[in-house]
Structure formats: structure tokens, C-alpha cells
Amino acid sequence: MHTGTGPHRRDVRDWIVDLSMFLIALVYAIMTVLDFPPPGPSGGEIPPFPERDIPTWWEIVERIVALAACVSLWWRRRWPTRIAVALIVVSVVSQPASCAMLISLFSLALHRPPRTSLVVFGLGVGSVGLRSLLVPDPYIPPLLAFLLGVAIQGSVIGWGLTVHHRRELVESLRDRAVHAETEAQLRAEHAQHQVREAMAREIHDVLGHRLSLLSVHAGALEYRPDAPPEEIARSAKVIRESAHQALQDLREVIGVLRAPVGELPQPTMADLRQLVEEADDVGARVEFTTDYEGTVPDRTGRTAYRIVQEGLTNVRKHAPGADTRVAVRGAPGEGLTVEVRNGHAPAGGSGGRSDGQGLVGLTERVSLLSGRLEHGPTSDGGWRLSAWLPWPA
Template sequence: MNASTGRRRRTVRDWIVDFTIFLLAVGFGLALAVEFPDPPHGEGSPYTAVDLPLWLSATEQVIALAACVGLWWRRRWPVELAVVLVLLSSVLTLVSGAMLIALFSLAVHRPPKVSLSVLVLAVGATSVHAIVRPDPYSPFLVDFLLGVAILGAVTGWGLTVHHRRRLVESLRDRAVHAETEARLRAEQAQHQVRESIAREIHDVLGHRLSLLSVLAGALEYRPDTPPEQVARSAKVIRESAHQALQDLREVIGVLRAPVGELPQPTMADLPQLVAEADDVGARVELSREHEEPVPDRVGRAAYRIVQEALTNARKHAPGARTRVRVAGGPGEGITVEVVNDAAAAPPDHSAAGDGAGQGLVGLAERVSLASGRLEHGPTDSGGWRLSAWLPWPS
């Protein structure tokens, strides 16, 4: 590409094609310049050849050669060159070859509307040529129809090449668009996975760290705690801290790996979650009223609901009795209900952190994505109730 003019630089293929076309146009002109000895009908026939003066014949040959040379610029000025050669072909026979090539090139490089308009002009020039320079070997009508047929064939060939190139370009653009769209889709999916991982970090680590906060606070404000209880609390703190570190390692591994999923809990892990809450004195009761195994996707959502509800209960109602009920079946859905009594001690707001209230927002989003329903609010006895319904396909 030439930076100063913005035109494409000729390639080796372009030079070969242009030189071949130049020779073809010159050969076509030489073939038309051959004179046959006698008309078929003898002297006095209406089809007698018209003899041109020597100077006019020489001028026509020079113009025809210039027309062949002008084909080298047919890509830069296809319309102008085609129109000039069409007008010259109305009176000069030897430029017919260059005119046909220019007409073909015009049909290839310009819209069909332009090439068809020049074709109409060429048909008119053919009729003029048939009158001014009649063929001594064929009548006017045959000469005219043959010229129109040749013009139509050349233009039709050029239009076919033009539409084929447009089709190839369209398919190429479509392939590029599809590739770009696929890349954007992959990036969007990756972004959604990272958001999902971020939510899992909040749920998992929020639960673990709330256990640590409650146990540490109990040890701080109750220095007279029996040694057995201190040892038990220290064990839970150590195990929770270790599990939190394991969760962080798993999350970092998922973020680093090109493909991977964060290990997800299921309904089978619910008793362990309740047992951990009992270890810190939360007094949690679990009631499971379903017989068939819960699907992993539904069980994972139910586990996260219970986990977030227990975390909120420890933050805002420490020491209160909490009841967890899971009931349902295939086709009717599964109901997860967590109800805690009024707080037995004033809540420690310093342990709630700056993200207070974000857990319920995340739960609402999770339940909504699962096509379920979420309800929460205070009870008449001063406690808190959280209830969620999730679809369970039959």
C-alpha cells in the first residue's frame, strides 16, 4: 500500500495478469485488422467493404495501441476507461478488444448498476458501429445481434466474478464476526465464572471466619471458661482456620488453572455444617423431611442458604436456638426454612464486618437464578425467619 496515495501496490501476479491482458487486447486488434480479399457477393454488393484512407487507418491503429496500453490503469479508473473505449468503439473497430476487456474489468470491480449502465451505452455504440462500419460479410441485424451477444456475455462473466468475490468476502467477514463473537462469549463466560467464584468465597469464608470471630470473642469476654471448653474452642478455631486456608488455596488454584471448578458442597454435607455450628454453642437443630437424594444443583443451593442463615444467626442472635428444616420431594420442590429465636445476648456488631446485609442480597440472587422464591423477616417472638423454595424436577 502506497502511504502517500493510499493505492495498493502492484504484486507480481498483477504484473503477469496485466501483461497477459495487454497481449490479448493487441492480438484481438491484429485479428480485426486482417483484410479479406473479396466480399462474398462481388462488386456492387451492398456488403462491400469500406476502404479507409491510409492516414485514417494509421490513426486508428495508433489509437487502438494506446487503448491497449490504457488497460494497465483499468483498476484505478475502470468507469472512465470503459466509457472512453465504448465511445471509440462506435467508429473504430480495432479498439473492440480493449473495450471488451475494460467492460469485463468494470463489471468485476464496480457495482452491477454501474456496469449495466455502461453496457447500455455499449449496445448503442454497437448499433452505431454497425451503421458506420458495416461488415461486408454479414447483414446489419446479424452484425448488431452478434455484437450485443458478445457484450452481454462479457458483462455477465464479469458480474459473475463480482458476485463470487462479494460472496467470498461476505463469508470471510462472517467467519471473522463469528470468531469475534465466540471470543466475546468465552470472555463473558469466564467473567461469570469468576463472579460465581467470588460469591463462593463470600459464602465459604464468611461462614468460616464468623466461626472464628464467635469463638475468639467468647474466649476474650469469658476468661473464667473451663480449660476443657477452652481446649475445645481452640480445636475448632484451629480446624476452621485450616479449612479456610484450604478453601483459599482451592480458589487460587481455580483462578490460576485454565479449566477447573471450585469444589461444591451438596446436601450430604449439611449435617457437618450443623455440627460445626453446635461446636460453638449455637444450638442448631436439623430436620430433614425428604427421602430421595436431592440433585446436586438443588442441594448446593440449599446448603448455601442454610450456611448464610446460620452465619447471620451467629452475628445477630448469638446463643439463640436455631431450627433448620429441609422438606420436599421431586415435582413439588424443596423448602429450606431456618428460624432462630431472639438473641440470648447482645449481638457483637464489631464482628459483623463491613459487608453486613450483603449475604441476603447474594442469597436472593442465587435463589432467583435457580428459579426459586426467598422470604425473610422477623418473627412474632423477636427472632428471625428465612424461608426459600427451590424447584426439584421430577
């Protein structure tokens, strides 16, 4: 919506509207100057009132002023307030300029704030009263002429304000739609960012576990080249299977990243025993005990799986060969407790201390479930990782 400030380049619609307004004001001015008498009640003409003593030069000036008023409408978009005030003053003494004045009032209400329009309307009311005193209409009583003039100006101002508010409403709805679209896009980007962060955590957990298995078996082959052929073949088989599974995990991750929407395959509590057996196969001597009944919620089960996975991975990294115990216990309404505890690492191991991103990711996972995570060294030189997860009844 053009506010009337600064230059305004007219388009085809503006040219048509401006030309129409100019011609309407000009036709009214011509008809007023020719002074056609109105028809009488019986179809005849009302006898003309006594002619006023108007000098010829004044008639010429009045017609020039009326023409100038009509021409000024071409600039009513750029200076609506100035044009409206000037035409109000002119209309006091020039009846032919009245139509141009009404058009300027409409443009003023359309392009300026309501407060400005109402102030100018007050000036217009004063001009109507002044005209009814200076140039009384011979056919209408002064009071009726005053009320009629105020009603006409008020109707024009009200019409302009209605269009003005309607345009503002449309513009507001358009801005709101653009704002809502921008917010939706930002929310989508934020959600995508969160999904990618979740994928990064999954990649860390899954590939970290697989690569730790590879590292353990590769280290065994390196330090024991004289091992029996059966043990070497067994280690090579585990390395091959772990490498193959790591490649499969990578393919799944890449497939998810390429897809517009999707999630990584998520483990469940049913996969927990297989996870422990894989760790036990590499000689970690893992003791696994469970004491719970019922069906663990999927999200809680996934988190429990990741806790055990991260704990076993850290044992292989920092305390290889240490005795490890995995315990899962709980009940609906009491919560699920998951604990991974390893003893002192043989051969001068590090005892399982780790300040990497794995524990940071676990802390975030557990906090999202409103659970608790504890980790730290034990009295026997080992390491303990324990978490409590809510399990609704």
C-alpha cells in the same frame, strides 16, 4: 477486493495480469490493422471485398487510437467506468480497439456495482447497432453482426459479474467467519465472567462460614480467660481446625482460578448435617429437623446448603448465642422448603438483621432455580430466613 476507487499499488500478480491484457489487446489490434483475410470453405481465401475509400490520414489516426486504447488498459482498475465508456465510443469507428473495449467491460463488471455495469452495457449495445450501420461488415449481414456483437459484450459482462459476485461471497464468508470468531470469544469471556462471579459467591459463602466460627471461638477465649482448660483446649482445637479448613478452601479456590476450566467443590444435601453440627459445636444451640424423602437434585441441594450456611453465619454474626432452628421439608413435585429461624439474641444482640451481600447472593441463587426467598424479623425479636425451591417429580 479492490473497488477501483483511489490509488492502487500493483503487486506481482497485478503486473502480470495487466501486461497480459495489454499484449492481448495489442496483438488483436495489430492483426486487425494488417487485415488478414479469413480462409474460404475449401481452404482458400475469400476474395477481398471492394476496398473502401479510406484516407491514409484516417488509417494513421485509427492505429494511434487503437494503440491509445490498449495503453489505457493500464488504468482500468482506477477508472473502470471512464475507460469503458471511452473505449465503447472509440470502438464504434475503430475496429482494432474492440478487444481493449471488451477487456475494459470485464474490469468494469468486476470493480463496479452491477447497476453501473448494466447501464454501460446498454451503451455498448447502442454502439454495436451504430457500428453495424456506419461500418457494415462485408462478410456478415448487419442483423447477425449486431446480435453477435451484443452476445459477445453480454458474455463478457456476465463473466465479470459472476467473478464480482463470487468475490463478494468469499469476502462475506470471510467477514462472517471473523464475526463468528469474535462472537465466540465474547461468549467465552462472558462465560468466564459468570464463572468468576460464581466463584466469588462461593468464596463469600465458604470463607464467611469458616471465619465466623473462628470469630466465635476467639471471642469466647478473649472474654473468658479464666475458662476451664478443657474448654480452652476445645476452643483452640476448633480454631485450629477451622483455620486449617479455611486454608484448604483458599487453596482449592486458587487452584480453580489457575486452571483454564473448572469449578469449586460443591456441597450436597449429605453435607448439611455436618454443617449444622459444626455450628452446634460453638454453642449456638441449633435444632435440626428434616422431613423429606427421596433424592434431592444436586443443584437444589447445593442451594439449600448455601441457604442454611448463610443463615447460620448471620446468626453467629448478629445474634450470637440465640437459639436457632433449621428445618428442611418437602417432597418430589411439591418442592423443598428450607427455613433458618433464630430467637432473640441474648445480651442485647442485634436480632440477626443483615443487609450484606450474603442475602443478595442467596436471592440470585434462588431466582436462578425459579424459587422464592423470604427473610425478615419475627414477632419475638428474632430473624427468619426461608426459601422454597422447586423439586421436580
